[in-house]
Amino acid sequence: MNNKSCCQNVNKCIECTVTQCKYHNNTENYCTLDKIQVGTHEKDPKMPSCTDCNSFVLK
Ligand code: SF4
Known part of the structure; x- marks a missing residue:
């Protein structure tokens, strides 16, 4: 696949704001x-804040 127009392999199925x-x-x-x-x-x-992304790695 050749989809390098803007961003490095973004996964549009996973939105995330954890910069x-x-x-x-x-x-x-x-x-x-x-x-x-x-x-x-x-x-x-019981709410979104109870969940975590366990794939998180600090920059
Ligand atoms: S791995 Fe990092 S960038 Fe990806 S969804 Fe989790 S927190 Fe967000």
Whole structure:
């Protein structure tokens, strides 16, 4: 595939605003990984803030 117009392999299926992550695209709010793992740090998650991206790696 030849899709290098703007950004390094952004995954348009994974929107993300965590700019501190090394997998965040710097110019658009997308992840660059093919897939991510989402988990929770709560016993009984009830809202978005209860969930985590476990694929996060600090830049
Ligand atoms: S790995 Fe998770 S936190 Fe990092 S850019 Fe992708 S979706 Fe965002």
